[in-house]
Amino acid sequence: MPSFEHESPALTNVLPTCLADTLRPTLAARVLKVLARHGVAATIARRTTCCGQPAYNAGYESEARRVARPTVRALAKSQGQIVVPSGSCTAMMSRHWPALFAGTADETRARDVAARVIELSQALAAGSAPPAAGDRDKPVAYHGSCHLERELGERDAPRAALRAAGHEVREPTEGYLCCGFGGTFAVKLPAVSVAMADEKLDSLSATGATTVVGCDLSCLMHLEARARTRRLPLQFRHLAEQLTVRGDE
C-alpha cells in the first residue's frame, strides 16, 4: 500500500471509489493534491471497499449492504468531511445509505457518514484555488453527470473549478442527456447504452474541444470505451486529473 495512507482522524478523508481503485489507481493521490492546493489537508481513507451502488441499483439490497458495510464502518471512525471523487457514489452514500442500513447495527454510522460526504468539486467550491499548471486556456467540454447534477443538484462547482483553472468550459447541446452507462444497464441493454453514448459523443465532439472533463469516472470510462471504438479524437479526464495535469500531455 502507498505510504500516504496513514491514520489521522482529524483530517478530511478521501474515499477513492472502487472504479478509481481499478482503473485510475493514482486518482486518489491527485485528489489529495487538488485539495491541498485549496488548503485542505486530506488523507485517503483506509480499509474501505465500495459504496454498494452497483448491486443497489440492480435491485440487490442485501448484497449492496454487504459490500458497503466495511466502507461505512471505516468511514465512521473518521471525523470531518469525507470527499468522494464521484457524483454517483456521493449520492449513493448521502441519499441512500440511511435507508439501506435502516434497522441494522450500522444505521447510526451510516447516517453519520451520509451527513459528512461531499463530492470533490463541492469541496473545492468552499476554498479558493490558484489556477492549475498544465494546459490552461484550453477549451474543455464538460460532461455533467446525471447523479451529480440531479441527485446532488450540483451544476456550478465543477464548472467554476475548471474556469478557475483557466479553462474555457464548453457545453454539449442537450447536456442533460445521460451517457448511457447506468451500471448494469450498460450490459443488460448494450445496444441502447451504446446509442446513448453515441449521441453524447456527437454532441461533445461538436463543441470543438478535444478534452472532455467530468466528475464521474463511470461516465468517462463508458464514453472513452465507445469513443475509442469509433476512433474519435477525444480524451477523457476526471476533474482531479484535469486539475493536476503537468504540461501539455
Next chain:
Amino acid sequence: MTPALPAPVHYSVPRRGIDGFCDAWHAIGGTSERITSLDERADPTPTADLVHATAAIAQTGSIVIDSSRNARAASLLPDRCAFVIDASTIVDTPGDVLRERARWWPGAMPSQIVFVTGPSRSADIEMTLTVGVHGPGRVHAIIIG
C-alpha cells in the same frame, strides 16, 4: 373538510385587460376587432356564426363559452367562427374564471363549458403545425365596449 385553496398561479409576464387579451389571442393565431355595439358592425361576416362568450382571459388568450348560451355546434362545425365578447367580462387569468365559478354561473352548471384558446390545431404529423383540423381554423374575436 374543505382543504385550503391552493395559492393563485402567477405569471412571469402578466397580461391584463383588453390589450392583454388581444396580444395573447393574436399570438396564438386569432384575429380581433373592437366596436361599441354589435349594430355598428358594417360587414357582419356572413359565413361565421356568432358565438356569445361568457368571459375571456387575457393571460392565455382564451374565450370561455358555454352550452347554455350557444349551440355547441356553432363554435365547432364551421370553418371559421366569430366570438362576441363583452369587454367587461375580460379577466386576467384562468383562475379568475375557475376560482370564481359562482360569478359566471350562479345557477345550475351548463352541461358544457369550453375555454377556447385559439384555432383548432394539430402537430401530430412531424410536429408540423396545421390549423382547422376538426374545429374552426379561423377564429375572430369581436370585443364590444
Next chain:
Amino acid sequence: MNDVAVRFVTRADRELRNDRVRAAVRHTTSLLAANRSTALDGLADPDAVRDSAHAIRRRAIDTLPQLLDRWAARATANGIIVHRARTAADAVRVVLDLADAQATAGHSPVRIAKGKSMASEEIDLNDALEAAGHEVVETDLGEFIIQLAREKPSHLIVPAIHKSRFDVAELFTTDAGRPIEPDVDAEAAYARARLREAFLRADIGITGVNFAIAETGSVCLVENEGNGRMCTSLPRVHVAIMGMERIVDTWAELDVMLALLARSATGQALSVYTNIISGPRRDDELDGPDEVHVIVLDNGREAIVGTEFDDALLCIRCGACLNVCPVYRNIGGHAYGTVYSGPIGAVLMPLLRPDDPASRELSEASTLCGACTEVCPVRIPLHDLLLRERHRDAPGDASRLRRVTFRLWSVAWAHPLSYRISIHVVRAILRLSSRVPKLARRAPGWAGAWTRDRVVPRVRR
C-alpha cells in the same frame, strides 16, 4: 405488436435498428422538451406551482375513496351515469352493453367516434367493439393514423410520433382510394373531411378524461383539434373513460393543474379546447348528448394506493418524462410492448401488472439518470420508484446466474483485503483482454455485451 413473449431487450434492439423512427422520435421529443422548458418560464414561480400540484394530487390519492364518492354523488345528481369498473373486462362490458342498447334501438351497425383515451387503449376497447360488430373510428389525427396502420400509440401526447408525412400519405391514400399528397395540410384536410362524416353519423362518442372535479361532479377534457368536442357534443351518447386516480377536489385545484398540463405536454399555456362537462344536454340547451356515462376504471390502480409506490398515481399523463428520457428517445414507445411507455410506463406497468414478467422487467428500462423526475410537473420521484421496483422484484426475478454473480461479488468485496486482491485481479484481466480485442469481443455474457461495441476500459495511471 404486443409480443410479451419477446424480452424487452430484444424489442428495444429491434426498434433501435430503425434509424428513421429513431430520428423522428429524437427530433420530436427534443422539440417538445424545449417547448416545455420555455413554457414553464411563463410561470412566475414554476417550482411553487409544481409543489402545489404535487400537494393537490397527493391529497387526492390520500382521500381517493371519499373524493370519488363525493364526485360520483354530484355527477349522478347532474344526470351523469357513473359506472365503476374493477377490471378491464368490466369496463369493456359496460361499453359493449351501451353499444348493444343502441343496436336494439335500431342503430345497427353501431357507429362509434373515439377521442384520444389512453384508458381505452389500456383495456383494448377497440378490439372488443370491432369483434362485436361495431364500427369504431379514432378521430384524433394521430390516433386515426395509428388505427389505419393497425398499431398502438407510441407516445402519450403524440401517438404517431414514429410516422412521417410520407407514411401518413401512404396510409391515407389506401384509405381514400385516391392519391393523398405527402403534405401535412393536405393530410389534415383529408382527415377533416373523412372524420367529419364519422362525427355526424356516430351513435356513441367515447373519450378519455383528464380530470374529474369532485366539487361539481364534472369531468375536464383537454385537446387541441376539436375532435374531443365533437365526440362529446354530436352523438346521442357520450362515454368517458377515466382512470380512477384522475380526480381533483375543486375548480381552484383544477386551475393549478391546467397551468401545468399543457405547458408540460406541448408548451402551450392552455390547450386549444379545455372542456368541462357537467352532465347531458339540459332541457333549455340547443344541443349535446342525451346520455353521459363515465366509467371509473380501477384495473390495478386501487392496489397501488397506500403502498410505497403510490406517487405513480399522481401522474397527469403530460408526457414530459418521455420527452427527456434518453432511453425512450432512442427506442420509441413500441419497444416497451405495453400501453404506457417511457419513464412513467416503466414505473406504472410493474405496478399495474405485478404478475406479468414482461411488465415487471420494464423497471430496467432506465439508467436512473433522473431526467424524468426533474421535469415531472407533479413531482413524481420516477427514478426512485424504478429503483424501489427493482428492489422489490430483482431478488426473485433475475436469472439465477445474475443472482449468483452479485452474491459472489458481494462476498469478494465484503472485506478490504479480498477487495484489494480482486481489484488487482480485475485490473490484470482488463489489461490482458485489451491486448486481444477480437477475443474480448466474443466474450460470453455481460463481458461480451460490453465489448461488442466498446473497447475494454483502459487502466491508466
